[in-house]
Amino acid sequence: EDKVVQSPLSLVVHEGDTVTLNCSYEVTNFRSLLWYKQEKKAPTFLFMLTSSGIEKKSGRLSSILDKKELFSILNITATQTGDSAVYLCATPLYQGGSEKLVFGKGTKLTVNP
Amino acid sequence: SQTIHQWPATLVQPVGSPLSLECTVEGTSNPNLYWYRQAxxxxxxxxxxxxxxxxxxSEVxxxxxxxxxxxxxxxxxxxxLLLSDSGFYxxxxxxxxxxxxxQHFGDGTRLSIL
Incomplete structure (x- = not known):
């Protein structure tokens, strides 16, 4: 069965801490892994990873994929209260001529001042 | 640039009533479109x-x-609508x-069924 598992499910840290969020996956014909940040409304796209070992970086956020061990991590350094959100990872599953995203349940990150 | 609009943002409906949620995309043609529910x-x-x-x-x-x-x-x-239809769409x-x-998401509709 195709699935995406995220850990931890929730995390509480203080401003300035560094956090690592985990995402493991099992999917037929893997092509990419995506990270999203969801605050109160729409998930916003962060990264799409297709190749192992190549880090993607945007400001204090970075992510890397390990296709051998079937996981990805999302790192956030020097966390701020604005980083508080649910972080979702997902991988596309292709069937019937189209694709759907299979999502994990998310990691709820709370950054306290 | 592309934008996606969803409405309404929140909706409270009684059990057994009908539902219509709308989504439109601007700035692109022939997009793939998706509806998700988040319980x-x-x-x-x-x-x-x-x-x-x-x-x-249809997936489910x-x-x-x-x-x-x-x-x-x-x-x-x-x-x-059924009570189990409550959720974030x-x-x-x-x-x-x-x-x-x-995939890029709209702001969602929070649907509560009473």
């Missing part, structure tokens, strides 16, 4: 997707239906130029 404490579940006008694929059996009357319009409907789009493109 409390659970991940996003794909309900419907569409690769073109009139082409709808339910009392919801979807339609795509225009290229950039996607509608989620129900004739009679998200519309998303992705480009049609091959797969492996990220």
């Amino acid at each position: 409390a404490g659970r991940g996003l579940q794909l309900l419907f997707y569409s690769v073109g006008i009139g082409q709808i694929s 059996p339910q009392n919801l239906s979807a339609s795509r009357p225009q290229d950039r319009q996607f509608i989620l409907s129900s004739k009679k 998200l519309c998303a789009w992705s480009g049609d130029s091959g797969f492996n493109q990220p």
Whole structure:
């Protein structure tokens, strides 16, 4: 069965801490892994990873994929209260001529001042 | 640039009433369109997707239906809502130029059934 598992499910840290969020996956014909940040409304796209070992970086956020061990991590350094959100990872599953995203349940990150 | 609009933002409906949620995309043509539901404490579940006008694929059996009357319009409907239909409904789009493109989400509709 195709699935995406995220850990931890929730995390509480203080401003300035560094956090690592985990995402493991099992999917037929893997092509990419995506990270999203969801605050109160729409998930916003962060990264799409297709190749192992190549880090993607945007400001204090970075992510890397390990296709051998079937996981990805999302790192956030020097966390701020604005980083508080649910972080979702997902991988596309292709069937019937189209694709759907299979999502994990998310990691709820709370950054306290 | 591309934008996606969903409305209404929140909706409170009695059991047994009909439903119509609308989603439109601007700034792109022939997008792939998706409806997801996010229940409390659970991940996003794909309900419907569409690769073109009139082409709808359903992921899970339910009392919801979807339609795509225009290229950039996607509608989620129900004739009679159930309590279990409560949740956060998200519309998303992705480009049609091959797969492996990220999906981009609207702001969602929070639906409460009383």
